[in-house]
Amino acid sequence: MNTIIRPAITLFLIMTLLTGIVYPFAVTGIAQLLFPAQAAGSLVMAGGQPVGSSVIGQSFSDPKYFWSRPSATSPQPYNAIASSGSNQGPLNPALADAIKTRVEALKAADPANTLPVPVDLVTASASGLDPEISIAAANYQAARVARVRGLPPEEVQALIGSHARGRLFGLLGEPRINVLELNMALDILPAHSAATLRGSRFARSP
């Protein structure tokens, strides 16, 4: 048995050291050199303080903001240390009830809106942390945001246009828009010209 036990234990220890310790530390070291911001979580800063991550969604429910997708994390939505979907099956009555409530909330916040409700705006994402909504979901909310903020609708629409992301090479990804970036751009909009805005980092004084 010594021809099995000794090599097994030794090889196991070597491989643990190599793939379990050396490998992750080496990757961390190189990643810190090449992509320090991404490796640290793509944090978004405002006034020197981290206010979120550009790849992790946040909850928005004030009518003056674009709302994110519904989140099934608990106990609060967009709880980033308890990522989860709703896991409701297609026939689960709780799913239809939840979607009905969400449609009603959207309509109550904007009774005059006659656009069809985009499906992604009333269904919970897989992670509960989806940072993005579809362009249709942004367009649906544009009139409400403009009205509550007293902005011309074209200005809000232009902001959507400048933040929208399309398919890479026409193949990869869906047309979508980052909600946190869009809302942060909205918050500084009145003081700036919409045409020069491309995220807060590039905002210029008027």
Add this chain to the structure above:
Amino acid sequence: MTPATIAFITVFFLLLLVSVKPFGLYMANVMEGRPIWPLRVGARFEGLIYKLCGVDPTSQMGWKKYAVALIVFNALGALAVYALQRLQVWLPLNPQQFANVSADSSFNTAVSFITNTNWQGYSGESTMSYLTQMAALAVQNFMSAASGIVVAIALIRGFARHSASTIGNVWADLTRSTLYILLPLSVLLALLLVGQGVVQNFSAYQDVTTIESVTYQNPKVDAAGNPLKDSAGNPITETQTTQKQTLPMGPMASQEAIKELGTNGGGFVNANSAHPYENPTAISNFLEMFAILLIPMSLTYTFGRMAGDTRQGWAVFAAMAILFVPLMVLAVHSEQQGNPLIAKLGVDQTASLTQPGGNMEGKESRFGIGASALFAAITTVTSCGAVNSMHDSFTPLGGLVPLFNMQLGEVVFGGVGTGIYSMLIFAIVGVFIAGLMIGRTPEYLGKKIEAFEIKMSSIAILVMPFIVLTGTAVAVSIASGKAAVANPGAHGFSEILYAFSSAGNNNGSAFAGISANTPFYNIGLGLVMWLGRYWPIVAVLAIAGSLAAKKRVPVTAGTMLTYGPTFVILLIGTVLLVGALTFVPALALGPIVEHLTLWGT
């Protein structure tokens, strides 16, 4: 399917297709120990490993020794994974001070990770320390994948050798597959993923102050941490407001890379590849899907190359591809169709230039329908089990596809190594059936297929349906099995069937509504995973030993060709016959009845 989805899937598979030959050839060279440059560069380090282990890499083992050594090696892994979880609070790299994991959950996770299943009853971001993730889980991501590769290579040697009593040296095979195949690819992929936004650090979790505050109902707990309930049994909650979001951190990219390349699938965080920190962009998603399929697909070429006839490898590849495509199309189509009950609520599920449409419950905006359903199909035909969308919320037929993909026995590309060796077992059964029909002694790759091979093949194939169906039957019969179900009706049965299909086939994905972190499921699924992995492995290695000992039969006019269309159809038929006959009755009780209910009302 939208034109954009069709274009995306076509380009994806073309890129994979052109990688199969070069990468398959590379793996053949590595496993045969040919002096190609990576092996020359690593020769000194590789030699040091053998020296420390006290082994001669050129000495050969018979199948019994090979099997025992492999199982002992994996058992050490299980002990380490168990121990690290049970001791993590006292060990370093635990910035969140996570407590030690419970005994039954640690057992389940230990078996889950050594068997390449990577079923997860726990939530990674709130359970596992960085050390446990790296030194326990990621190590087994490498070792279980390497174990799959070496069994496949041993079986291929069984076909390639003749009149031999040995099938290779397990220590050299494990070392080479890790050093020259898994590790370099992982480093490359991990760095590409960090570039896309996958985190890679050892910091404590990061608190941020969000733009808007959130008001929510927080369940109250007593001093022992148990939820308080009122007289009606409902949880007591209090209203809370917070503007804090805590972002999970850790060495995620390094784990993510091997999780896909090794068809492991165990996520660093609960939402797995749906989580924006594990899979932040459409490009990272593309890379992850590519990584899942690269090794299983290329091993078909490795097989053909090492067996001395690459046409044999392409025939197996063709059978796999033909099985894959229609199931994948069914999944994408069903998800794009959406849910008629949601359409009734005035919700727009039509795909357009501004929205993905379809069934978006449990899917992410950046992936939409096409890249979610494709991922689901890929992760279940291979034994990966990573998910970028929640299969539990798929439409009935969209959810049937991942379930049936697993039940085919993970032979359609399959896991790293397991896919090709399981498919070759079906090939042996296939030529046996053909031999019975034409009344000749069946042969495959110049080896006579006799009673011993057929007995072992039957054992390897039949253990999976036996444990999956028995496990499901037990779970639906007892209270602790039924209590875990999250959805009412037929879908609840599907959740249980999915859990056992996933465990028995070492896949690891789930209809995740099921609350499986209970002693019944932790122990039951642990046993199913263990049997589903090692029973076939021993049978396959026995066949490898038996084939290696046989003489090569010369090809004659009466030899059945095992690379033409006839053979491909025969192989597909064998896989479908076993898979369909065994599982269609169970599927009828779950997704099929659910589909009829959804569209019939």
